[in-house]
Amino acid sequence: MQKVLLATATLFIFLMNIESRAQTAKDFAEIWEKHHITNILPSNVRHKDLQNYLAKLKQLGLKVDEVGRSYGNREIYQVEWGKGPTRVFLWSQMHGDEPTATSALIDMLAYLQTHGDKKWVEKFAETFTLRVVPMLNPDGTELYQRRNLQGIDINRDATNLKTPEGQLLKKLRDEWSPQIGFNLHNQQELTAAGNSTRQAAISFLAVRGTADGSSTPGYERSKRIITAMVLALNQFISGYIGRYDEDYNALAFGDNFSAWGTPVILIETGALYGKDEMFLVKMNFVAFLTALQSVADGTEAKLSPINYDQLPINTSEKLVNFVFRRATVVNFSETRAAPFVSDVAVNFERRRAEFINKTYVRDVGGLPNLSGLEEYDAAGFYLVPRFGKLRVGEPGEFLFYKKSRTVDWNTPNLETAAPPDAVFSLGKWTAGEGVVPRK
Numbered sequence: 001m002q003k004v005l006l007a008t009a010t011l012f013i014f015l016m017n018i019e020s021r022a023q024t025a026k027d028f029a030e031i032w033e034k035h036h037i038t039n040i041l042p043s044n045v046r047h048k049d050l051q052n053y054l055a056k057l058k059q060l061g062l063k064v065d066e067v068g069r070s071y072g073n074r075e076i077y078q079v080e081w082g083k084g085p086t087r088v089f090l091w092s093q094m095h096g097d098e099p100t101a102t103s104a105l106i107d108m109l110a111y112l113q114t115h116g117d118k119k120w121v122e123k124f125a126e127t128f129t130l131r132v133v134p135m136l137n138p139d140g141t142e143l144y145q146r147r148n149l150q151g152i153d154i155n156r157d158a159t160n161l162k163t164p165e166g167q168l169l170k171k172l173r174d175e176w177s178p179q180i181g182f183n184l185h186n187q188q189e190l191t192a193a194g195n196s197t198r199q200a201a202i203s204f205l206a207v208r209g210t211a212d213g214s215s216t217p218g219y220e221r222s223k224r225i226i227t228a229m230v231l232a233l234n235q236f237i238s239g240y241i242g243r244y245d246e247d248y249n250a251l252a253f254g255d256n257f258s259a260w261g262t263p264v265i266l267i268e269t270g271a272l273y274g275k276d277e278m279f280l281v282k283m284n285f286v287a288f289l290t291a292l293q294s295v296a297d298g299t300e301a302k303l304s305p306i307n308y309d310q311l312p313i314n315t316s317e318k319l320v321n322f323v324f325r326r327a328t329v330v331n332f333s334e335t336r337a338a339p340f341v342s343d344v345a346v347n348f349e350r351r352r353a354e355f356i357n358k359t360y361v362r363d364v365g366g367l368p369n370l371s372g373l374e375e376y377d378a379a380g381f382y383l384v385p386r387f388g389k390l391r392v393g394e395p396g397e398f399l400f401y402k403k404s405r406t407v408d409w410n411t412p413n414l415e416t417a418a419p420p421d422a423v424f425s426l427g428k429w430t431a432g433e434g435v436v437p438r439k
């Protein structure tokens with residue numbers, strides 16, 4: 001009997017510990033896998049889809065308010081959760097074509113609202129009041145463009161305040177004075193982490209908010225909170241995390257928020273080869289909850305900012321989507337032009353996932369300084385631009401012929417008259433996949 005009691009007591013203590021221990025990054029990732037409510041790739045989410053998500057949050061009992069209108073008269077919403085004294089303000093998609101965080105915020109709010117029975121969620125609710133503005137720029141989102149409908153970059157409008165979206169953002173801050181701000185963006189998918197050729201899947205910046213580079217307690221805390229997020233994300237994307245390459249911008253909201261008294265953490269989601277947009281939603285979800293946990297349980301205060309300081313600074317202009325090395329280029333429309341050996345780099349255009357993935361020629365020549373997410377050794381091939389000429393900015397559509405073949409490049413309807421060994425179109429091999437070897 002005593003043994004049974006002891007075992008029961010041990011089990012009880014064990015369960016209590018499970019209940020109250022810190023959630024790990026893996027726990028948060030599993031939670032997202034099981035409970036996320038967003039089901040559309042973020043780049044495909046329109047204002048109407050956001051409204052559908054928000055209707056669900058409202059059904060769950062969350063406070064969802066229209067707080068303003070865009071220049072194009074679209075509703076802008078704020079969601080509130082929690083009843084604690086620490087005011088945290090998170091806003092996303094002030095740039096319309098930067099959508100990842102919007103979905104992650106919706107998933108986070110839905111989870112927190114429906115799991116108040118968990119000890120850690122209860123602790124969050126007692127610690128924080130969260131205010132979330134998902135999709136500050138609904139007009140830009142509709143057009144899938146950075147700027148608002150006036151053509152103004154809202155993130156350069158913090159002091160001019162020419163945009164209704166910028167005015168709203170400032171008003172929401174000023175009337176509430178949040179202690180922590182999260183400014184949520186996307187960066188180019190071809191941003192690299194430091195001097196590596198690895199994509200920066202996520203970049204962080206603790207926004208200093210002082211023109212002279214001096215530090216503030218809020219800035220130091222932001223660095224420690226970012227350290228917590230980096231340690232968590234290292235479980236999944238170690239080496240693919242960067243520090244955003246911008247220290248001070250007098251016109252940007254991040255710097256001004258910080259100067260006005262709300263230290264801002266900037267998160268820029270990039271892309272990761274082989275992973276879809278939902279994976280990055282999950283990474284955002286893990287990052288947000290980790291950040292909140294580090295503040296709620298006080299671990300943030302004990303962290304060293306070193307993981308932040310050591311993050312490699314982002315670099316751009318180095319990564320490309322595709323490189324074909326040492327191809328023999330045939331510009332067949334230039335009838336007297338001789339074939340020449342060259343590298344050819346190709347990038348995707350930035351588009352919603354639902355649209356055809358168009359490509360364009362990014363560069364031609366010896367390109368040792370560019371690194372392709374996919375590289376091909378085309379030394380054994382003629383590379384023939386499908387539409388005649390190889391030019392930067394033209395479609396990255398190519399026919400490949402083995403160099404052992406003899407082809408009259410002036411043959412009308414070349415592609416049908418002399419079928420190529422491989423065809424690269426819209427970023428894929430539509431014929432002869434595997435013929436041109438991967439490097």
Ligand SMILES: [Zn+2]
Pocket residue numbers: 095098185186
């Ligand atoms: Zn942005």
